[in-house]
Amino acid sequence: MSGQSAAVSRKQSVVASPTTQVLSWGRYPKIAHQHIHKPAWNDQVPEILRAAAPGSLLPYGLGRSYGDSCLNAGRELIDCRRLNRILGFDESTGMVRCESGVSFSDIIKVFLPKGWFVPVTPGTRFVTVGGAIANDVHGKNHHRAGTFGAHVRQIGLHRSNDGLVACSANENADMLQATIGGLGLTGVIAWADIQLKRVAGPWIDAETVPFHSLEAFLDLSRESNDRFEYSVAWLDCFASTNLRGIFFRGNHASKTLANNRNQFKAKRGPKLPFAMPAWMLNRHSIRAFNSAYYQIHARRTGTSLVPYDKFFYPLDSIRQWNLLYGKQGFLQYQCVIPEGNVEAVKELIGRMARSGMGSFLGVLKQFGSAPAAGMLSFPRPGITLALDFAMRGERTLKLMQSLDDVVQQSGGALYPAKDARMSPALFEASFPRWRSFVPYIDPKMSSSFWRRVTGGRG
């Protein structure tokens, strides 16, 4: 073929292995990856695992982890979002079998009209089933239902060395426990059987109660645990000396209203089009936001019937809200402080308030005493506090280190799904049994987070 070499030498639109930047929800750290696999079918996964170098892969879902636990710097990701089929559903029991890339949003869309809801949900519905298992996510009903992992009955797990392995309480139970909260390191989840929860309809009987001290928050929590399935509190991060917040609690309403499909649909709001300029977020604007948020909700005190998306997913109504924090991104800080150590929680709030780097979203929740579903599950009895901080370099990291000291002294723990910077020492303190998890790691899997917190000892 004449002219062939000329054609070949020209710039082609095809490239072998592009270096791709994938960001987690916090948009920090900014990490480049060697290659992103995008299997569309479960039958393609074994070949991806087989062909990979040891420690080179990590499954990736909707990227709602905040830090680097869903990233794999300089290596490869398996984007599981196209593995999004629902493979079976038992109408009489509410047991659903789905692939790992199915999102909570999708599950709700399909099953809420049939009277079923996700058993446990985080504050966004844009997470995959695989990600929810890998991080053993919790929600506003932790005191009643435990973590998401507690509702996973069986999984099919692609392992690079022994194929597709079924794991349940009866079979490979230890591998199931390792995979729940296992940060994607035990293999690629092919499918999972999830026990959905019966509900009457898309409505929540919600109640809003302002509070003015940590003790009042704890009283509200204790009082609510028996009567309310869901509870969570928002904290004004600037009212340091006279702490204040809003306590939200609710139950699924018995009202059905199932004649119109639109009532099951989550509302889609505006979308932040690009990263906001960093100067827009400063102590004054954040203080003003916190104050306004408090005033608005304090005025609406009382009970009301609200749609599920407004109750569970207020932030989902602003798409890409993470761009609010500007180009440098932001860091989440979620810790749990053991039961009874109220002083430590106060100290954390105080240190943050004094720093002037307050956060939009201070969230408080009292965890229940359900036994951990996974080997590396984060929730444990105590108070969990979640804060976010715009990334402003060294001074942000310094503040978080000073919070670390409080957490570690109190015998608490940090949540890997939110973390981009905890030290190996704090990880060890948070998860003292992590070494017993190591044998379950798939030899082809690794992550930026894992390499960082184990310092290569994993």
Place this chain on the structure above:
Amino acid sequence: MMTITAHPTTTQPDSTGAHSVMKKVVILGATSGIALEVQRQLAHRGCELLLVARSPHRLAELQADLMIRGALRVEILSADLANIQQHTAIFDFAQRSFVGFDTVLLSYGSMHSQRDSETSVDTLLEELHVNFVSATALLTWFAYDLERRRTGCLAVITSVAGDRGRRSNYVYGSAKGALSLFVQGLRSRLHPAGVQVITIKPGPVQTSMTDHLQNAASFADPQRVASDIVQALERRSPEVLYTPKIWRYIMTAVEHIPEAIFKRMSF
């Protein structure tokens, strides 16, 4: 252990589909990236579907998924659409097991790297065969049937790549362009019989077929493209659908670039 059931509430057509004439849809190429999303939206509307693709295993997964998502019925047929010898059997199955289908969507295709098609005549011919020759052969069966029944809609996914021969993908483009011409003629032929023929010209879409291309991240979301397609199937209009819509304007501009300049452009 699992049972697959269609819930009664999901099989009722919703407000958008209440007056639709689209009830029974044949999908030729059910495992293609765009078809996957189209099928979901059709299932949500409570349609009946016949899915044709190669892998029986993947078809079975799709069948389960689409039934749970609200399809009234899902038939599957494992066949190699590019193999013309199998076309009789495909058409027979549709006639026998999917009586009275009203919509046919041809959604399969192949995209080798342009470079392979330049350096291997076998690859070139295969690209032309899959995207053009086999597609026209298969369409002939279904066109004949709909024409005879004087009803229905035939929709074919071609590509904006077929609107002008470009350096970077003229082999794929010429096959899809030829298919667009064929479908255009078919539209005119079936018009007197009241059969609507729709040419669907997607711009680049994020699917498995295009993952290897540069800038794949900037390509259109398949869900959005599928919404446009489903809307066109429902309304049986327009004759030629560009999706996302902006591609109609882009291609109008591209077609007006003089050849002397166009030949120097590397895209």
